[in-house]
Each structure stands twice: as C-alpha cells, then as structure tokens.
Amino acid sequence: MELEDIIKDENIVFKKTKLLNDKPLSYCPGCGHGTVHRILMETIEELGIDEETIGIAPVGCAVMAYEFMEIDMQEAAHGRAPALATGIKRVYPNKYVFTYQGDGDLAAIGTAETMHCCNRGENILIIFINNGIYGMTGGQMAPTTLEGAKTSTSPYGRDVSTMGYPIRITELIAQLPAVRYVTRQSVHTPAAVRKAKAAIRKAFEYQSEGKQGTCFIEFLSNCNSGWKMTPAQANKWMEENTFKYYVPGDIKDNFKLLKNPIIE
Amino acid sequence: MSELRLMKGNEALAEAAIRAGVDAYYGYPITPQSEVMEYLMKANPEKTTGMVVLQAESEVASINMVYGAAGAGKMAMTSSSSPGVSLMQEGISYIAGAELPCVVVNVVRGGPGLGTIQPSQADYFQTVKGGGHGDYKLITLAPASVQEMADFMKLAFDLAFKYRNPAMILSDGAIGQMMEKVELFDPVPRRTDEKVAEQCPWATTGRKRGTQKRVITSLRLVASVQEEFNIKLQNKYKEIQEKEVRSEMLQCDDAEFVIVAYGSSARTSMKAVQIAREHGLKVGLLRPQTLWPFPSKQIETLINNGVKGFLSVEMSAGQMVEDVKLAANGGAKVEHYGRMGGVIASPSDIYEALKKFAK
Numbered sequence: 012m013e014l015e016d017i018i019k020d021e022n023i024v025f026k027k028t029k030l031l032n033d034k035p036l037s038y039c040p041g042c043g044h045g046t047v048h049r050i051l052m053e054t055i056e057e058l059g060i061d062e063e064t065i066g067i068a069p070v071g072c073a074v075m076a077y078e079f080m081e082i083d084m085q086e087a088a089h090g091r092a093p094a095l096a097t098g099i100k101r102v103y104p105n106k107y108v109f110t111y112q113g114d115g116d117l118a119a120i121g122t123a124e125t126m127h128c129c130n131r132g133e134n135i136l137i138i139f140i141n142n143g144i145y146g147m148t149g150g151q152m153a154p155t156t157l158e159g160a161k162t163s164t165s166p167y168g169r170d171v172s173t174m175g176y177p178i179r180i181t182e183l184i185a186q187l188p189a190v191r192y193v194t195r196q197s198v199h200t201p202a203a204v205r206k207a208k209a210a211i212r213k214a215f216e217y218q219s220e221g222k223q224g225t226c227f228i229e230f231l232s233n234c235n236s237g238w239k240m241t242p243a244q245a246n247k248w249m250e251e252n253t254f255k256y257y258v259p260g261d262i263k264d265n266f267k268l269l270k271n272p273i274i275e
Numbered sequence: 276m277s278e279l280r281l282m283k284g285n286e287a288l289a290e291a292a293i294r295a296g297v298d299a300y301y302g303y304p305i306t307p308q309s310e311v312m313e314y315l316m317k318a319n320p321e322k323t324t325g326m327v328v329l330q331a332e333s334e335v336a337s338i339n340m341v342y343g344a345a346g347a348g349k350m351a352m353t354s355s356s357s358p359g360v361s362l363m364q365e366g367i368s369y370i371a372g373a374e375l376p377c378v379v380v381n382v383v384r385g386g387p388g389l390g391t392i393q394p395s396q397a398d399y400f401q402t403v404k405g406g407g408h409g410d411y412k413l414i415t416l417a418p419a420s421v422q423e424m425a426d427f428m429k430l431a432f433d434l435a436f437k438y439r440n441p442a443m444i445l446s447d448g449a450i451g452q453m454m455e456k457v458e459l460f461d462p463v464p465r466r467t468d469e470k471v472a473e474q475c476p477w478a479t480t481g482r483k484r485g486t487q488k489r490v491i492t493s494l495r496l497v498a499s500v501q502e503e504f505n506i507k508l509q510n511k512y513k514e515i516q517e518k519e520v521r522s523e524m525l526q527c528d529d530a531e532f533v534i535v536a537y538g539s540s541a542r543t544s545m546k547a548v549q550i551a552r553e554h555g556l557k558v559g560l561l562r563p564q565t566l567w568p569f570p571s572k573q574i575e576t577l578i579n580n581g582v583k584g585f586l587s588v589e590m591s592a593g594q595m596v597e598d599v600k601l602a603a604n605g606g607a608k609v610e611h612y613g614r615m616g617g618v619i620a621s622p623s624d625i626y627e628a629l630k631k632f633a634k
C-alpha cells in the first residue's frame with residue numbers, strides 16, 4: 012500500500028493544524044510556548060476565523076511566533092502589543108485580534124499598555140504566558156518570579172523586601188469593569204491542555220459578538236531551561252509551587268467575578 | 276468644498292486630518308498641541324467620516340497604536356510636543372524598521388527636560404538625525420503658517436504612503452497656537468477596505484486562504500539580512516532626497532547673504548530681510564519646507580550664483596546650521612544666530628546679527 016492510500020480522511024484520527032507550518036519551533040524541548048501555539052492555532056482553524064484574525068507577537072521567547080503561525084501578524088516592541096492590538100481593532104472592529112505576551116513583556120515593561128487596554132475593554136484576546144522568568148534573555152528575574160526563587164538576577168533568591176512581591180497581574184486585571192473573561196490555565200498535562208483550549212475557544216466566541224470587553228487568559232508555563240530543570244521536573248515544580256501562589260481556574264466570566272481564593 | 280476660515284494652527288491641522296481622509300488619530304494631551312485632539316474629539320468625525328479618535332494612556336501607547344493601525348494599511352497619525360515625542364522615539368524607530376506609513380506631528384516647545392511651553396526648534400536633531408535607534412530617516416515637513424499646517428497634513432500622508440515611510444510634521448508652539456486665515460482643501464473620502472487592500476498588499480488585514488501571510492516586523496536576526504534591509508532603506512532615502520526636497524526662496528536672486536530659516540524663525544527672518552534690504556544689504560531667505568530631505572542642492576546653487584554667506588536662524592543653540600555647513604561644504608561662510616528656551620528672536624535682533632555677519 013502507498014502512503015496516499017493510507018492517508019485518507021476516514022483513517023485520520025489526528026492531524027496538525029494547517030495554521031502551524033513545518034518549521035522547527037525555536038523553543039526548548041518541553042517548553043509550554045509550543046503547546047500554547049498549537050492549541051491557539053487549532054482553535055482559530057476550528058472556528059474558521061483564520062482569514063479575519065491578526066495576531067501580535069511580543070518580545071520574549073515568542074518573538075518569532077509569526078514564523079510559525081500561518082496568519083497575518085505584527086511584531087511589537089517589548090510590552091507594546093496591547094497598544095498595537097488597540098490600534099488595529101479600532102480601525103477593524105470586525106476582525107479578530109489577539110496578543111501573545113510573556114510575563115516580562117506584559118507585567119513589567121508593558122504594564123501600562125496592558126492595564127489601559129483592558130480598562131478600555133478593547134474587544135481582543137490577551138494570551139499571557141507566565142513562566143516566572145525572562146526566558147529569552149537567559150533567565151533573569153521576572154515580576155512574577157516567586158519569593159525565594161533563584162534567577163540570574165536574584166542569585167540568592169527573590170528577596171521581597173528589596174525586589175517586591177511576585178505580581179498577580181491577572182487578579183488586578185480581573186478587577187477592571189470592562190474586562191469580560193479572565194482565566195488562569197496551564198498546558199502541562201493532556202487534561203490541562205483540553206481545558207485551556209476550551210478557554211481560548213470561549214474567548215474568541217466572546218470576541219465574535221463584537222462588544223466591548225477584553226478576554227484575558229493566563230497560562231502558567233514552565234521554562235525548563237531558565238529554571239535549570241528537565242521538562243518533567245519543571246512541570247512537577249510548577250504544580251507544587253507556582254499553582255499555590257497563582258491558583259489555576261476561572262477568575263471572571265462575562266464581566267462577573269467568580270470565587271477566587273486570592274481575591275477573597 | 277474648499278473653505279476659508281480663521282483658525283489656530285493646531286485646529287487647522289486637525290481639521291485637515293479629517294478632510295484628508297485619515298482613519299485614526301491616537302494621542303495624549305500636552306501643551307502646546309492639545310487643541311489637536313480637543314478639536315478632533317469635538318468634531319467627532321467617527322460620526323461623519325468614520326475616523327477613529329482615541330485618547331491613549333501615554334505617548335508610548337499612542338505611537339504603538341499608530342504602528343498597529345498603519346501595519347493594517349490604515350492612515351494613522353499622532354501628535355504631541357517635545358517631551359511626548361521623546362517618549363515616542365522607540366515606536367518611531369520600530370515604525371521605520373517595519374516601513375510603515377504614518378504621520379507624527381511635533382509642535383515643539385523649549386527643552387531639555389520639561390522645559391517650557393513656549394515655542395522652540397530644539398528638536399531638529401532628534402527629528403532629522405535619528406532620535407530613535409538605528410539608521411533611519413523621517414520625511415520631515417516644516418510648516419511656517421496655519422495654511423501649511425493644513426496643507427502639510429495631506430502632503431505628509433501622500434509622501435508617507437508613496438514611500439512606505441513615517442513622516443514628521445515639525446512645527447512649533449507659535450505656529451500651533453497662532454490664528455490665521457486658512458483655505459481648507461476639499462474633503463477626500465476615507466479609503467474603503469477594498470482600496471486599502473489594493474494599495475497596501477503588505478498590510479495585515481487577515482490572510483486569505485491560499486495566499487501568503489503578511490508579517491509586519493522590524494526584526495531581522497541574521498546580520499546579512501539586516502544589512503540587506505538597511506541597504507534597501509538607504510536606497511529609498513536616496514530617492515526621497517532626489518525627488519522630494521521642497522523649499523521657498525525669497526529675494527535670493529541678487530543676494531550676497533542668505534538667511535536659512537524654517538517655521539516661526541522663517542517668519543521673523545522674512546521681516547529681517549525686509550529691514551536689511553531697506554538698509555541696502557543684499558539679503559535673501561531660503562526657507563526649507565522639508566528639513567529631511569534637506570535643500571542642499573539649493574544651497575549649492577546659491578553659492579554658484581555668488582552668495583557669500585549663510586546665516587542659519589533657529590530657535591535653538593544651532594542645529595540646522597550643521598546641515599547648512601555640510602551643504603555649503605566650505606564654499607561660503609556659515610554661522611548660526613538664535614535664541615533658546617522658548618524665546619523668539621525679533622526681526623531687529625536678526626537684523627543686528629545679520630549686519631555683524633555680513634561685515
């Protein structure tokens with residue numbers, strides 16, 4: 012039998028989304044970035060909105076997201092993705108717009124752009140990859156780095172008395188009245204991936220209604236290289252430590268704050 | 276219909292933006308240009324032409340909103356004054372690196388720092404010599420009247436789209452605030468989405484299946500690719516330098532000495548030329564309307580016609596004078612005269628400086 016005879020629609024149980032090309036991803040093996048790329052592109056394909064979607068890549072490890080994603084994209088300066096997204100969405104209110112940002116990008120240098128974009132309730136989706144570190148520049152402390160965690164710029168562990176506390180920016184954003192949907196997800200297990208994908212789908216469905224209201228999805232992600240762990244160790248460490256401070260789950264839905272142990 | 280009105284420079288510029296069919300204005304208030312956004316908010320063009328007017332949280336945000344909209348092929352602009360334009364430099368460099376057409380307006384005030392809200396021309400270097408990082412150029416128009424505030428709005432967009440390059444309108448607090456008669460051009464309808472797609476095939480408006488995706492970026496990690504792009508930019512700049520110089524000459528035909536001045540300084544210098552002529556000094560005025568590309572050829576021609584010296588009159592410590600010197604290339608004497616910190620040199624001040632210079 013030839014390969015073509017086997018690859019028939021009725022025999023296919025899984026296929027890669029057409030919206031990701033075959034270029035090898037620039038991410039370290041085991042990194043959460045790649046998984047989020049996949050479920051994001053899969054969802055856009057499944058919803059059939061690829062012709063109407065414009066994505067914004069950040070500065071961070073995902074700086075070249077546009078190399079892999081087969082949709083129209085813009086690359087922003089560090090932290091400015093929400094401003095680009097605003098600029099686009101305002102002149103094309105009927106297109107789908109998302110930003111894809113790391114924790115340094117979104118919660119440090121781009122805090123103002125992020126907060127104000129959400130405060131205006133721009134009808135976009137913000138994808139926030141929280142890996143608690145500056146992955147791209149080689150593992151420096153991020154605003155989200157946990158207390159006591161060692162990084163190249165907190166070699167003795169993050170000392171909150173001089174370095175500030177790890178910022179729960181997602182909870183802050185949930186407080187803004189114009190924000191519609193806020194959830195914290197992860198992609199470290201198959202079950203988590205399925206839930207995360209459903210969250211992305213919901214956010215785009217909300218966006219399709221054309222109303223004010225920002226959707227914000229945080230992904231707790233690993234940076235096995237930056238954390239100096241194997242991918243499996245990193246995922247375990249994340250469950251045991253990160254999840255305690257950044258509690259996964261929905262925080263706000265359809266403008267209504269949900270039960271959240273941190274907010275309460 | 277073209278229409279005669281009495282307006283402030285900032286208001287004329289704002290009205291011209293609506294009439295030019297601009298799609299989006301993103302800005303942040305700062306004196307002495309706040310009237311631009313105030314006028315636009317009041318005119319509420321969203322209801323008439325569909326133009327978006329949005330007050331951003333900072334100049335950093337405004338310039339990046341411009342990046343986004345321009346990257347999607349729309350006519351997007353912002354305006355500010357010196358401290359705000361300093362904040363925009365990062366965005367401007369990225370816009371130049373992504374080759375996006377847009378217009379930035381700087382109604383300059385005195386600096387450095389928070390400085391003064393009075394008019395100044397001390398942002399010349401920032402505008403024409405970079406400001407942001409990397410080898411790039413801004414097409415720079417310098418209006419000297421309320422009329423030009425209106426006319427250059429349209430011209431700036433035409434040039435920006437012709438060359439896929441950011442354009443700057445470098446005005447100053449006096450031109451922005453003064454009221455004058457202005458003839459407003461007939462409104463041009465905003466481009467339809469179909470027209471945008473046709474005019475800007477590179478714009479990110481959503482990738483149609485079976486076509487190539489579009490990417491707006493200034494990132495070119497491989498050195499040779501970056502250099503190739505730099506060469507392409509430089510070739511574009513060369514073409515702009517050859518084709519787009521604009522300037523005005525006043526009484527230069529028999530002039531022995533020529534004042535070079537733009538914006539408000541050109542207006543006071545015009546009067547100084549008149550006083551000098553009354554006193555028998557053969558003086559003319561060269562008024563660059565484009566600061567980049569700079570009218571270097573015009574200066575060369577004037578030297579060939581017998582001009583012995585150029586006095587660069589600026590509201591700064593002497594910035595444009597460097598370009599005048601480069602253009603003169605030793606062929607004539609070049610000096611600077613100017614006041615700083617928001618002080619405008621009077622025609623008699625300039626005349627006195629001229630007398631000394633012409634000795």
Ligand SMILES: Cc1ncc(C[n+]2csc(CCOP(=O)(O)OP(=O)(O)O)c2C)c(N)n1
Nearest residue numbers: 070071072089113114115116144145146147
């Ligand atoms: C204005 C500016 N400052 C600093 C940098 C250097 N830089 C590049 S990526 C980065 C941090 C990215 O971290 P994060 O957003 O958490 O993304 P990650 O790589 O972890 O996914 C920094 C500081 C830059 N490119 N631009």
Ligand code: SF4
Nearest residue numbers: 038039042072146234
């Ligand atoms: S450095 Fe960290 S965040 Fe970046 S690709 Fe590697 S594992 Fe992922």
Ligand SMILES: [Mg+2]
Nearest residue numbers: 113114144146
């Ligand atoms: Mg990070």
